[in-house]
Amino acid sequence: MPDLDFAVEGVSVVPYAMAPTLALRLRVTNIPADEQVHSVVLRCQIQIEVGRRRYAPEEEERLRDLFGEPERWSSTLRTMLWTHVNAVVPAFAGSITTELQVPCSYDFNLAATKYFAGLEQGEIPLSLLFSGSLFYEDQEARLQVAPISWTKEATFRLPVTTWRELMNTYYPNIAWLQLRRDVFERLQRFKTENAIPTWEQVLERLMAEPTRL
Numbered sequence: 001m002p003d004l005d006f007a008v009e010g011v012s013v014v015p016y017a018m019a020p021t022l023a024l025r026l027r028v029t030n031i032p033a034d035e036q037v038h039s040v041v042l043r044c045q046i047q048i049e050v051g052r053r054r055y056a057p058e059e060e061e062r063l064r065d066l067f068g069e070p071e072r073w074s075s076t077l078r079t080m081l082w083t084h085v086n087a088v089v090p091a092f093a094g095s096i097t098t099e100l101q102v103p104c105s106y107d108f109n110l111a112a113t114k115y116f117a118g119l120e121q122g123e124i125p126l127s128l129l130f131s132g133s134l135f136y137e138d139q140e141a142r143l144q145v146a147p148i149s150w151t152k153e154a155t156f157r158l159p160v161t162t163w164r165e166l167m168n169t170y171y172p173n174i175a176w177l178q179l180r181r182d183v184f185e186r187l188q189r190f191k192t193e194n195a196i197p198t199w200e201q202v203l204e205r206l207m208a209e210p211t212r213l
Helices: 057-062 070-076 111-117 160-170 181-193 199-208
Strands: 003-014 021-031 036-048 080-089 095-103 123-137 143-148 153-159
Touching (some): 003 153, 021 153, 036 095, 036 143, 080 095, 080 111, 123 160, 181 199
Antiparallel strands (some): 036 080, 036 123, 123 143, 123 153
16 A cells, blocks of 8 residues: 655746745655555645744734734744645656645735735745545555545745745735725725825825824
8 A cells, every 4th residue: 555755845936827826846755666656636734833933023023913922922823724725646656746736815814924924034834734545556456545644744944035926926016905895985985085096195195194084
């Protein structure tokens, strides 16, 4: 019966996806190496190990919204769930390299986005937990199905510069802000009544004169 191991060997930005997407280069290795694996239906949970890196003072200030005052971080820095992704690994023997595509959001209401955007430099420690099903032939050439245990894991340190490159590729010099509908309607009414051409100018006017709205 196959016994799979997983390792992330690198990451790249997918340039023309429908949404910002990172491609993790995943090495899948089977033991015994001469055994033919027909395919693997792979599920992966990706977690952010926020306690496994140091933070500069500027980063601590930006991350207060997530973790509170830095004096409390010994108790508030907890592993965060980032996302779940799926992949189908084609037939191989021994080992194969495949892509694990990870869609990324720029919605600042999401904790993961707040965390990524709050970092200036260094790396983001990730933990990948695998499960799914693998299909193989036994010694009598009969097709078999076996589960992949959640004990199968891999770690990877995602460069902060790669995440910033991704967002600059899809949203150059842009950030997204989600608002309640009633707040948006008040802003839109203010924009129309004052003949303000852009949303940036609306916010600049309000920051300069906060009592106008």
